[in-house]
Amino acid sequence: MLRLPELIPFARKHGLTIISIEDLIAYRRSAEPTVRREAEVSLPTAFGDFTAYGYRSTVDGVEHVALVHGEVGDGADILVRMHSECLTGDIFASQRCDCGPQLHASMERIKTEGRGIVVYLRGHEGRGIGLLSKLRAYELQERGRDTLDANLELGLPADARDYGAGAQILADLGVRSVRLLTNNPDKSAALVRHGIEVTSREAMPVEAGEHNLRYLRTKRDRMGHDLPWLDGAVTTSACGNQ
Numbered sequence: 235m236l237r238l239p240e241l242i243p244f245a246r247k248h249g250l251t252i253i254s255i256e257d258l259i260a261y262r263r264s265a266e267p268t269v270r271r272e273a274e275v276s277l278p279t280a281f282g283d284f285t286a287y288g289y290r291s292t293v294d295g296v297e298h299v300a301l302v303h304g305e306v307g308d309g310a311d312i313l314v315r316m317h318s319e320c321l322t323g324d325i326f327a328s329q330r331c332d333c334g335p336q337l338h339a340s341m342e343r344i345k346t347e348g349r350g351i352v353v354y355l356r357g358h359e360g361r362g363i364g365l366l367s368k369l370r371a372y373e374l375q376e377r378g379r380d381t382l383d384a385n386l387e388l389g390l391p392a393d394a395r396d397y398g399a400g401a402q403i404l405a406d407l408g409v410r411s412v413r414l415l416t417n418n419p420d421k422s423a424a425l426v427r428h429g430i431e432v433t434s435r436e437a438m439p440v441e442a443g444e445h446n447l448r449y450l451r452t453k454r455d456r457m458g459h460d461l462p463w464l465d466g467a468v469t470t471s472a473c474g475n476q
Protein backbone atom coordinates (compact mmCIF):
# COMPACT_ATOMS: atom_id res chain seq x y z
CA MET A 235 0.00 0.00 0.00
CA LEU A 236 1.21 3.51 -0.77
CA ARG A 237 1.69 5.99 2.07
CA LEU A 238 0.47 9.57 1.69
CA PRO A 239 3.87 11.15 0.83
CA GLU A 240 4.36 8.59 -1.96
CA LEU A 241 0.88 9.06 -3.33
CA ILE A 242 1.27 12.37 -5.14
CA PRO A 243 4.44 11.41 -7.12
CA PHE A 244 2.83 8.06 -7.95
CA ALA A 245 -0.33 9.77 -9.21
CA ARG A 246 1.69 12.28 -11.28
CA LYS A 247 3.77 9.50 -12.83
CA HIS A 248 0.67 7.57 -13.88
CA GLY A 249 -1.38 10.60 -14.91
CA LEU A 250 -3.91 10.08 -12.09
CA THR A 251 -5.93 12.77 -10.32
CA ILE A 252 -6.35 12.55 -6.56
CA ILE A 253 -9.66 13.64 -5.12
CA SER A 254 -10.83 13.69 -1.52
CA ILE A 255 -13.43 11.28 -0.12
CA GLU A 256 -15.82 14.27 0.19
CA ASP A 257 -15.37 15.09 -3.53
CA LEU A 258 -15.85 11.43 -4.41
CA ILE A 259 -19.11 11.30 -2.44
CA ALA A 260 -20.36 14.51 -4.09
CA TYR A 261 -19.40 13.20 -7.54
CA ARG A 262 -21.19 9.89 -7.01
CA ARG A 263 -24.31 11.67 -5.73
CA SER A 264 -24.47 13.80 -8.85
CA ALA A 265 -24.26 10.77 -11.16
CA GLU A 266 -27.31 9.52 -13.10
CA PRO A 267 -29.32 6.99 -10.98
CA THR A 268 -29.13 3.36 -12.07
CA VAL A 269 -32.11 2.12 -10.02
CA ARG A 270 -35.78 2.95 -10.47
CA ARG A 271 -38.32 2.80 -7.63
CA GLU A 272 -41.32 0.81 -8.88
CA ALA A 273 -43.31 -0.14 -5.75
CA GLU A 274 -43.95 0.95 -2.17
CA VAL A 275 -46.11 -0.99 0.26
CA SER A 276 -46.38 -1.66 3.99
CA LEU A 277 -44.94 -5.01 5.09
CA PRO A 278 -45.80 -6.24 8.57
CA THR A 279 -43.22 -8.88 9.56
CA ALA A 280 -42.46 -11.11 12.53
CA PHE A 281 -39.71 -8.60 13.33
CA GLY A 282 -41.85 -5.46 13.17
CA ASP A 283 -43.60 -3.21 10.67
CA PHE A 284 -41.63 -2.17 7.62
CA THR A 285 -42.35 -0.43 4.35
CA ALA A 286 -41.07 -2.40 1.37
CA TYR A 287 -39.71 -0.36 -1.54
CA GLY A 288 -39.23 -2.26 -4.78
CA TYR A 289 -36.40 -1.20 -7.09
CA ARG A 290 -35.23 -2.30 -10.50
CA SER A 291 -31.72 -1.79 -11.77
CA THR A 292 -31.75 0.09 -15.06
CA VAL A 293 -28.40 -1.56 -15.87
CA ASP A 294 -29.23 -5.27 -15.58
CA GLY A 295 -32.96 -5.38 -14.69
CA VAL A 296 -32.32 -7.08 -11.32
CA GLU A 297 -35.06 -6.45 -8.72
CA HIS A 298 -34.02 -5.31 -5.24
CA VAL A 299 -35.97 -4.51 -2.08
CA ALA A 300 -35.41 -2.02 0.72
CA LEU A 301 -37.26 -2.53 4.01
CA VAL A 302 -37.62 0.74 5.88
CA HIS A 303 -38.68 1.01 9.51
CA GLY A 304 -39.44 4.43 11.03
CA GLU A 305 -38.75 7.82 9.46
CA VAL A 306 -35.57 8.39 7.45
CA GLY A 307 -35.90 12.07 8.43
CA ASP A 308 -32.67 14.03 7.93
CA GLY A 309 -31.02 10.87 6.57
CA ALA A 310 -28.07 11.08 8.97
CA ASP A 311 -26.56 8.09 10.76
CA ILE A 312 -29.22 5.63 9.65
CA LEU A 313 -28.78 2.06 10.87
CA VAL A 314 -28.43 0.01 7.67
CA ARG A 315 -28.02 -3.64 6.83
CA MET A 316 -26.85 -4.13 3.24
CA HIS A 317 -27.72 -7.80 2.84
CA SER A 318 -26.58 -10.07 0.02
CA GLU A 319 -29.19 -12.52 -1.17
CA CYS A 320 -28.63 -16.07 0.08
CA LEU A 321 -31.41 -18.49 -0.80
CA THR A 322 -29.95 -21.33 1.22
CA GLY A 323 -29.32 -19.27 4.35
CA ASP A 324 -32.17 -16.74 4.26
CA ILE A 325 -34.95 -19.11 3.13
CA PHE A 326 -33.86 -22.66 3.98
CA ALA A 327 -32.03 -21.73 7.21
CA SER A 328 -28.88 -23.46 5.98
CA GLN A 329 -26.22 -23.70 8.65
CA ARG A 330 -23.36 -23.55 6.17
CA CYS A 331 -23.35 -19.77 6.47
CA ASP A 332 -24.50 -17.02 8.84
CA CYS A 333 -26.84 -15.13 6.49
CA GLY A 334 -30.29 -16.01 7.87
CA PRO A 335 -29.54 -15.15 11.52
CA GLN A 336 -27.79 -11.95 10.40
CA LEU A 337 -30.80 -10.84 8.36
CA HIS A 338 -33.21 -11.46 11.21
CA ALA A 339 -30.91 -9.93 13.83
CA SER A 340 -30.66 -6.80 11.67
CA MET A 341 -34.43 -6.49 11.39
CA GLU A 342 -34.80 -6.91 15.15
CA ARG A 343 -32.05 -4.40 15.85
CA ILE A 344 -33.64 -1.84 13.53
CA LYS A 345 -37.05 -2.39 15.16
CA THR A 346 -35.52 -1.85 18.61
CA GLU A 347 -33.74 1.30 17.45
CA GLY A 348 -36.97 2.70 15.96
CA ARG A 349 -35.56 3.50 12.52
CA GLY A 350 -33.36 1.83 9.95
CA ILE A 351 -33.18 0.09 6.61
CA VAL A 352 -32.44 -3.39 5.28
CA VAL A 353 -31.38 -3.28 1.64
CA TYR A 354 -31.79 -6.77 0.21
CA LEU A 355 -29.57 -7.11 -2.82
CA ARG A 356 -30.63 -9.71 -5.33
CA GLY A 357 -27.99 -10.78 -7.82
CA HIS A 358 -25.52 -11.04 -4.93
CA GLU A 359 -26.21 -14.75 -4.43
CA GLY A 360 -23.01 -16.69 -3.71
CA ARG A 361 -21.01 -13.44 -3.39
CA GLY A 362 -22.17 -12.59 -6.88
CA ILE A 363 -21.40 -15.87 -8.67
CA GLY A 364 -25.02 -17.07 -8.64
CA LEU A 365 -26.94 -19.84 -6.91
CA LEU A 366 -25.85 -22.85 -8.95
CA SER A 367 -22.22 -21.80 -8.91
CA LYS A 368 -22.48 -21.45 -5.13
CA LEU A 369 -23.85 -24.98 -4.87
CA ARG A 370 -20.98 -26.19 -7.03
CA ALA A 371 -18.61 -24.30 -4.74
CA TYR A 372 -20.18 -26.15 -1.81
CA GLU A 373 -19.42 -29.43 -3.62
CA LEU A 374 -15.77 -28.42 -3.75
CA GLN A 375 -15.90 -27.47 -0.07
CA GLU A 376 -17.14 -30.98 0.69
CA ARG A 377 -13.90 -32.11 -0.95
CA GLY A 378 -11.76 -29.93 1.29
CA ARG A 379 -11.50 -26.52 -0.40
CA ASP A 380 -12.35 -23.49 1.66
CA THR A 381 -14.98 -20.96 0.56
CA LEU A 382 -12.46 -18.74 -1.22
CA ASP A 383 -10.48 -21.41 -3.07
CA ALA A 384 -13.70 -23.13 -4.16
CA ASN A 385 -14.78 -20.01 -6.09
CA LEU A 386 -11.32 -19.65 -7.64
CA GLU A 387 -11.19 -23.31 -8.64
CA LEU A 388 -14.45 -22.79 -10.53
CA GLY A 389 -12.73 -20.00 -12.45
CA LEU A 390 -14.88 -17.40 -10.69
CA PRO A 391 -13.94 -14.38 -8.55
CA ALA A 392 -13.71 -14.80 -4.78
CA ASP A 393 -16.20 -11.94 -4.45
CA ALA A 394 -17.97 -10.46 -7.46
CA ARG A 395 -20.45 -8.23 -5.62
CA ASP A 396 -21.06 -4.63 -6.61
CA TYR A 397 -22.73 -2.23 -4.17
CA GLY A 398 -23.64 0.51 -6.68
CA ALA A 399 -27.35 -0.41 -6.71
CA GLY A 400 -27.43 -0.59 -2.91
CA ALA A 401 -25.84 2.85 -2.60
CA GLN A 402 -28.29 4.31 -5.10
CA ILE A 403 -31.25 2.82 -3.26
CA LEU A 404 -30.06 4.48 -0.06
CA ALA A 405 -29.62 7.80 -1.86
CA ASP A 406 -33.13 7.50 -3.33
CA LEU A 407 -34.53 6.97 0.17
CA GLY A 408 -32.85 10.17 1.35
CA VAL A 409 -30.03 8.56 3.29
CA ARG A 410 -26.89 10.67 3.65
CA SER A 411 -24.84 8.67 6.13
CA VAL A 412 -25.09 5.21 7.65
CA ARG A 413 -24.10 3.13 10.59
CA LEU A 414 -23.47 -0.10 8.73
CA LEU A 415 -24.31 -3.47 10.26
CA THR A 416 -21.53 -5.71 8.97
CA ASN A 417 -18.38 -7.59 9.87
CA ASN A 418 -16.97 -6.97 6.41
CA PRO A 419 -14.76 -3.84 6.12
CA ASP A 420 -14.73 -4.19 2.30
CA LYS A 421 -18.48 -3.60 2.28
CA SER A 422 -18.07 -0.23 4.06
CA ALA A 423 -15.28 0.75 1.70
CA ALA A 424 -17.40 -0.18 -1.32
CA LEU A 425 -20.30 1.96 -0.12
CA VAL A 426 -18.00 4.94 0.40
CA ARG A 427 -16.68 4.49 -3.14
CA HIS A 428 -20.30 4.63 -4.28
CA GLY A 429 -21.00 7.89 -2.48
CA ILE A 430 -22.49 6.80 0.85
CA GLU A 431 -20.82 8.15 3.97
CA VAL A 432 -20.26 5.39 6.54
CA THR A 433 -20.06 7.03 9.97
CA SER A 434 -19.52 3.73 11.74
CA ARG A 435 -19.44 0.03 11.20
CA GLU A 436 -21.33 -2.00 13.77
CA ALA A 437 -20.48 -5.66 14.27
CA MET A 438 -23.02 -8.34 13.57
CA PRO A 439 -22.65 -11.11 16.13
CA VAL A 440 -23.37 -14.49 14.53
CA GLU A 441 -23.76 -17.95 15.91
CA ALA A 442 -20.79 -20.13 15.11
CA GLY A 443 -21.54 -23.83 14.97
CA GLU A 444 -20.06 -27.03 13.64
CA HIS A 445 -21.36 -26.44 10.11
CA ASN A 446 -20.20 -22.85 9.59
CA LEU A 447 -17.07 -22.64 11.74
CA ARG A 448 -14.59 -23.27 8.93
CA TYR A 449 -16.48 -20.83 6.70
CA LEU A 450 -16.35 -18.11 9.36
CA ARG A 451 -12.65 -18.75 10.03
CA THR A 452 -11.89 -18.41 6.33
CA LYS A 453 -13.81 -15.13 6.22
CA ARG A 454 -11.75 -13.90 9.16
CA ASP A 455 -8.34 -15.23 8.10
CA ARG A 456 -8.45 -14.87 4.31
CA MET A 457 -11.18 -12.36 3.48
CA GLY A 458 -10.55 -9.63 6.05
CA HIS A 459 -13.77 -10.00 8.03
CA ASP A 460 -13.73 -8.59 11.52
CA LEU A 461 -14.64 -11.59 13.69
CA PRO A 462 -12.40 -11.23 16.76
CA TRP A 463 -14.81 -13.08 19.04
CA LEU A 464 -14.98 -16.13 16.79
CA ASP A 465 -12.87 -18.74 18.53
CA GLY A 466 -14.11 -17.87 22.00
CA ALA A 467 -17.71 -18.20 20.83
CA VAL A 468 -17.46 -21.79 19.68
CA THR A 469 -17.72 -24.81 21.89
CA THR A 470 -18.46 -27.48 19.29
CA SER A 471 -15.72 -28.88 17.07
CA ALA A 472 -15.66 -28.06 13.37
CA CYS A 473 -16.88 -30.77 11.02
CA GLY A 474 -14.47 -29.42 8.43
CA ASN A 475 -16.70 -29.82 5.38
CA GLN A 476 -16.83 -26.17 4.44
Ligand SMILES: Nc1nc2c(ncn2[C@@H]2O[C@H](COP(=O)(O)OP(=O)(O)OP(=O)(O)O)[C@@H](O)[C@H]2O)c(=O)[nH]1
Nearest residue numbers: 318319320331358359360361368371381416417418
Ligand atom coordinates in the same frame (compact mmCIF):
# COMPACT_ATOMS: atom_id res chain seq x y z
N1 LIG B 1 -19.52 -18.45 -3.32
C1 LIG B 1 -19.94 -18.64 -2.07
N2 LIG B 1 -20.83 -17.78 -1.57
C2 LIG B 1 -21.24 -17.98 -0.30
C3 LIG B 1 -20.78 -19.04 0.49
N3 LIG B 1 -21.39 -18.98 1.69
C4 LIG B 1 -22.20 -17.88 1.64
N4 LIG B 1 -22.11 -17.29 0.44
C5 LIG B 1 -22.75 -16.06 -0.04
O1 LIG B 1 -22.09 -15.00 0.58
C6 LIG B 1 -22.96 -13.87 0.66
C7 LIG B 1 -22.83 -13.30 2.04
O2 LIG B 1 -21.50 -12.90 2.21
P1 LIG B 1 -20.66 -13.13 3.50
O3 LIG B 1 -19.21 -13.17 3.11
O4 LIG B 1 -21.19 -14.31 4.29
O5 LIG B 1 -20.93 -11.89 4.41
P2 LIG B 1 -20.82 -10.36 4.03
O6 LIG B 1 -22.18 -9.97 3.50
O7 LIG B 1 -19.65 -10.08 3.14
O8 LIG B 1 -20.49 -9.72 5.43
P3 LIG B 1 -21.49 -9.41 6.62
O9 LIG B 1 -22.08 -8.07 6.32
O10 LIG B 1 -20.66 -9.39 7.85
O11 LIG B 1 -22.53 -10.50 6.62
C8 LIG B 1 -24.34 -14.40 0.29
O12 LIG B 1 -24.62 -13.98 -1.03
C9 LIG B 1 -24.19 -15.91 0.32
O13 LIG B 1 -25.00 -16.56 -0.64
C10 LIG B 1 -19.82 -19.92 -0.08
O14 LIG B 1 -19.31 -20.86 0.55
N5 LIG B 1 -19.44 -19.68 -1.37
Ligand SMILES: [Zn+2]
Nearest residue numbers: 320323331333
Ligand atom coordinates in the same frame (compact mmCIF):
# COMPACT_ATOMS: atom_id res chain seq x y z
ZN1 LIG C 1 -25.61 -17.48 3.28
